[in-house]
Amino acid sequence: MDPIYKTDALIAEDIDAYLEQHQHKSLLRFITCGSVDDGKSTLIGRLLYDSKMIFEDQLEALQSDSKRVGTQGQEIDFALLVDGLAAEREQGITIDVAYRFFTTEKRKFIVADCPGHEQYTRNMFTGASTADLAVILIDARKGVLVQTRRHSYLCNLIGIKNIVLAVNKMDLIDYDQAKYDAIVADYAAFAEEIGIKAFTAMPISGFKGDNITTNSANMPWYTGKPLIEHLETVEIDNTADQSKPFRLPVQWVNRPNLDFRGFSGLISGGSVKPGDAVRVLPSGKTSVVTKIVTLDGELDEAVAGQSVTVCFADEVDCSRGNVIAAADSPPEVSDQFEATIVWMDDDALHVGRSYWLKLGTQMVSATVQQPKYTINVNTMEHLAAKTLELNAIGVAELATDKPLVFEAYEDSRTLGGFILIDKITNRTVGAGMLHFSLRRAQNVHWQPTDIGxxxxxxxxxxxxxxxxxxxxxxxxxxxxxxxxxxxxxxxxxxxxxxxxxxxxxxxxxxxxxxxxxxxxxxxxxxxxxxxxxxxxxxxxxxxxxxxxxxxxxxxxxxxxxxxxxxxxxxxxxxxxxxxxxxxxxxxxxxxxxxxxxxxxxxxxxxxxxxxxxxxxxxxxxxxxxxxxxxxxxx
Missing domain, CATH: 3.40.50.300 (P-loop containing nucleotide triphosphate hydrolases)
Incomplete structure (x- = not known):
């Protein structure tokens, strides 16, 4: 046999083995956030560099750019790996959310580098919406700042349970343990006040690489794991959604021919099998699942996180925006709610104006009432407000023109989290979390009349x-x-x-x-x-x-x-x-x-x-x- 052919075959086998190994690794989505210039982009650049996710031509360009922008000595400016926008490089800040992928021997990662400037808090909120973990950076020279508090509050609000407090730039305070301990104590007091039950603190230097991949000799007093090891081993409960009742927001009615009619979407909670009784909401019609179809064929069972097409035994009216749920434990349906809203637009909320509200695959028209209060993230005070300005966080009641299938956000991100869209400009102006439906929504009904x-x-x-x-x-x-x-x-x-x-x-x-x-x-x-x-x-x-x-x-x-x-x-x-x-x-x-x-x-x-x-x-x-x-x- 030709030796070159053998070599190619061996290479192909190695690639297949490599792909098979990486295919079954768990995936961790995390964000880096904090105040301006806390070193978020530098940290991510360091993680990409240390995990060997930079190609040679990228490294050469990075070294050249680092010299051009004036990085001290011959060292690499890792932030340039992530700060892709010209405006970001010119100002030395992150404006948009930058997503990066990297992998280690134990886990795959998708990291979102979120902007620290208050003006771009809305971008940070977007990046946090799909994250399992948040790395909140603090500049060791500055301590806990307003934006640190705001980002921490938003991370907790959006339901991120795994928080890493990374006190960065320890090299600039000579690795002083006392200053580090004071920062951690300050943050711990604030975290307890806003309901963060636990967080993992660690002293690092993204620029120097201290406590990133290995424990640093500069801080022998720190005995915890380095950052990358913590990210590789932190437990993310991806099975929690599977233990909940079955939920399938319908994205598409699959009708390739007259002999097939199914309903496609991503299962957001629970599991389903052929023979299970289901209920279509908001109509409340019931049927039985006859089969579950995917591109790879039919399944005996499907669980949360899978995209599937389900078929019914009956001709039930079901379309995009409906929710297919377990018949004996359906979600609620209502048209009036209390919600927490994060305002993300330069133009303030117009109380009483009609906005599009998008929740999962549902799109309805909604009006927001005058806020009950806004939240001061520094003092946690509830402040009176007539509207919501950019970056404001407030609690308000809202009403929709059609019934909305929902669950409280703490129970379901998919059926509890929504965005508001301006009908004229089509801009996303706000994001929110539903708390509960209002009692009057359940007590007031349309009374049918015979003369129309x-x-x-x-x-x-x-x-x-x-x-x-x-x-x-x-x-x-x-x-x-x-x-x-x-x-x-x-x-x-x-x-x-x-x-x-x-x-x-x-x-x-x-x-x-x-x-x-x-x-x-x-x-x-x-x-x-x-x-x-x-x-x-x-x-x-x-x-x-x-x-x-x-x-x-x-x-x-x-x-x-x-x-x-x-x-x-x-x-x-x-x-x-x-x-x-x-x-x-x-x-x-x-x-x-x-x-x-x-x-x-x-x-x-x-x-x-x-x-x-x-x-x-x-x-x-x-x-x-x-x-x-x-x-x-x-």
């Missing part, structure tokens, strides 16, 4: 509509709406006009003109308009309604085609020149705050159903134009 909106409309011989007039103050909304109603009345149509000023004399007399109050003002009007449309009326509303999000919220309350957005398009200078009520003059002089167009924004409709320009036409002409656009009214 179709019957009400048929009696009036018309199709219900909401004619939503929007525009700046002084644009002519109320005047035009009044003209439209007069013409509809002559046509024997059943109408009702809701005017902005009139409503504030009664229904909304308790509301001011702050952004939050404006949102609540439109929410209430939208609910009233919907009830009137349910009664078969053509409802006209004349409100500035400056924000697109709230106008879209009202649109979604109604059946498709019933919300008619009418933009009374009048330039600001024209509306201000009219100033019938003298409001612009007061706003310009500072006597009237939060006035739309002056010190509060107006978001013009992008695609209104009808647009009228009161510079080009009179109110009567505008009304006639609107009526023509509306016809026929049945």
């Amino acid at each position: 909106r179709e019957e009400h409309a048929a009696l009036k011989n018309q199709k219900p509509r909401v004619l939503w007039f929007t525009g700046l103050s002084g644009s002519g909304k109320s005047t035009i709406a009044n003209e439209v109603e007069k013409q509809l009345h002559l046509m024997n149509r059943h109408t009702f006009l809701l005017d902005g000023d009139n409503v504030r004399h009664g229904l909304n007399r308790d509301l001011g003109f702050t952004e939050a109050d404006r949102i609540e003002n439109i929410r209430r009007v939208g609910e009233v308009a919907k009830l009137m449309a349910d009664a078969g009326l053509i409802v006209l509303t004349a409100f500035i309604s400056p924000f697109r999000a709230e106008r879209d919220m009202v649109r979604k309350m109604l059946p498709e085609g019933e919300f008619i957005e009418i933009f009374v398009d009048t330039p600001l200078e024209v509306a201000e020149a009219r100033d019938v009520k003298g409001l612009y003059k007061k706003a310009r002089s500072g006597q009237l705050k939060n006035f739309t167009g002056i010190d509060s924004p107006y978001e013009a409709p992008e695609n209104p159903e009808i647009r009228v320009n009161t510079v080009e036409m009179t109110a009567a002409e505008a009304a006639e134009h609107i009526i023509r656009k509306l016809l026929p009214l049945k």
Whole structure:
């Protein structure tokens, strides 16, 4: 046999053996976090270097970059392995979350290098959401800082039970044990206060390599394990989810042909076998599992952490966003909750505004009420707050437009953790943990009635509509709406006009003109308009309604085609020149705050159903134009 062929075969066998060995290693996901410049990136770079996860060309580039950025002497700047963004290298800080993979003889690791700057706390929270362990670094020269406390609180809040307190840069304090002990004692007092039951402390130097892979001769007084050994041996209970009741959030209905219909997803809890009784939520319909299918074939049993397709004995309605659960121990279903929310956007929470809430595979519309309180991570005080600013942590009630299948976050990260998404910008603005459903959500139910909106409309011989007039103050909304109603009345149509000023004399007399109050003002009007449309009326509303999000919220309350957005398009200078009520003059002089167009924004409709320009036409002409656009009214 050709000796080269033998060599290739032996190499192939070695590779197969290597892959087989690494395939069955356990995986530990962990994060490094702490304050700015505590040495997180340097530590990860050291771990990658010491575990020999750097290729020769990478090492050469690293040595070259280290000299270029001015690392002392000829030593390697390990932080450059992780700080990939140009802005990070220029500033010497971590901005985004950097994920790195490395492996040792005993375990595989995925590590997230999380930013320390307060501005990027949201990125840290994202990195922590999937972690099993957190390495919280403290600069030995600085001790416990505000961001150390914030990150520790967030790690505990998100449910990370394994905490390593790594007191870094010990070389810069001459390996002083007394200073180290004082830092650990300070942190221990804080940890007990926020509910961290245990943590492992160790003195290290990521730059010098002390207590990273082996115990350092510079600190003979430290008798614990070095960091890498602790990471290799710490116990991570990956079987805990398997002991819980069966849960499968449905990601996809698998229907490749008429002979097969299954429901695919990642099992988040428990186990399932063919023959098990299951319940589909939120509908509550039950069936029996007939088979469990994967790419590798059918299974006799599937457990938490596996992606599978399950098939039912019955034709049960089940779709993406539903949850398949053990029939005898299903999760809860509710539409009102208490939750802890971490606000992650530069724009503050708009109380009462509708956001998308994503929990597992479920997506619903949600509104957040005024926070009960926010939490000061330094003192653990509960502080009163009207909203949530960037990086604030608060407790608030929220309501969803549809029932949500959930469990308390402490019982299930998958069915208890959610994100909030701005409907206009599509940015993720917040993340939260559900505590429990509110009692009123279980006690208040929809009462069925025999006479519905179709019957009400048929009696009036018309199709219900909401004619939503929007525009700046002084644009002519109320005047035009009044003209439209007069013409509809002559046509024997059943109408009702809701005017902005009139409503504030009664229904909304308790509301001011702050952004939050404006949102609540439109929410209430939208609910009233919907009830009137349910009664078969053509409802006209004349409100500035400056924000697109709230106008879209009202649109979604109604059946498709019933919300008619009418933009009374009048330039600001024209509306201000009219100033019938003298409001612009007061706003310009500072006597009237939060006035739309002056010190509060107006978001013009992008695609209104009808647009009228009161510079080009009179109110009567505008009304006639609107009526023509509306016809026929049945």
